[in-house]
Amino acid sequence: QVQLVESGGGLVQAGGSLRLSCAASGRTFSDYTMGWFRQAPGKKREFVATISWSGGRTSYAESVKGRFTISRDNAKNTVYLQMNSLKPEDTAVYYCAADRYGLGSASGYAYDYWGQGTQVTVSS
Secondary structure, eight states: OEEEEEEOOEEEETTOOEEEEEEEEESOGGGEEEEEEEEOTTSOOEEEEEEOTTSOOEEEOTTTTTTEEEEEETTTTEEEEEEOSOOGGGOEEEEEEEEETOOOOSOGGGOOEEOOOEEEEEEO
C-alpha cells in the first residue's frame, strides 16, 4: 500500500508558476514510476507527465511540454511538478499516481495508487 498526498496547488495569474509536490509513504518509493494527471470540471482525467523510478526518463503531454517539469527526490519520497507559463486551460484538480515497476504509461489505468488531488486555478 502506498499513500500519496499532494500539495502546492492554489490560485495564480496566467503566466505565473506553481510547484506541486506529492509525498509518498508506505512501500519503497523508488520501486514506483510516478505520474501526474489532471481533471478539469466536466472533462475526463488527462495525463500530464510521468517519471521513471530513477528519474532518468520522463514524458509529457503535448499540451504541457516545454512549460512543465516533473522531477523526483527518492531520498525524500517526493515527486514534483514545476509548472511555468501557466494558462487558464491548465485549471484543474491535479493528481499524482504511483505505478509499481511501471513503464511510464500515459493511461491512468496503469497506476495502482492515487492521491486526493490539489486544485490549481489559473486566472486570465
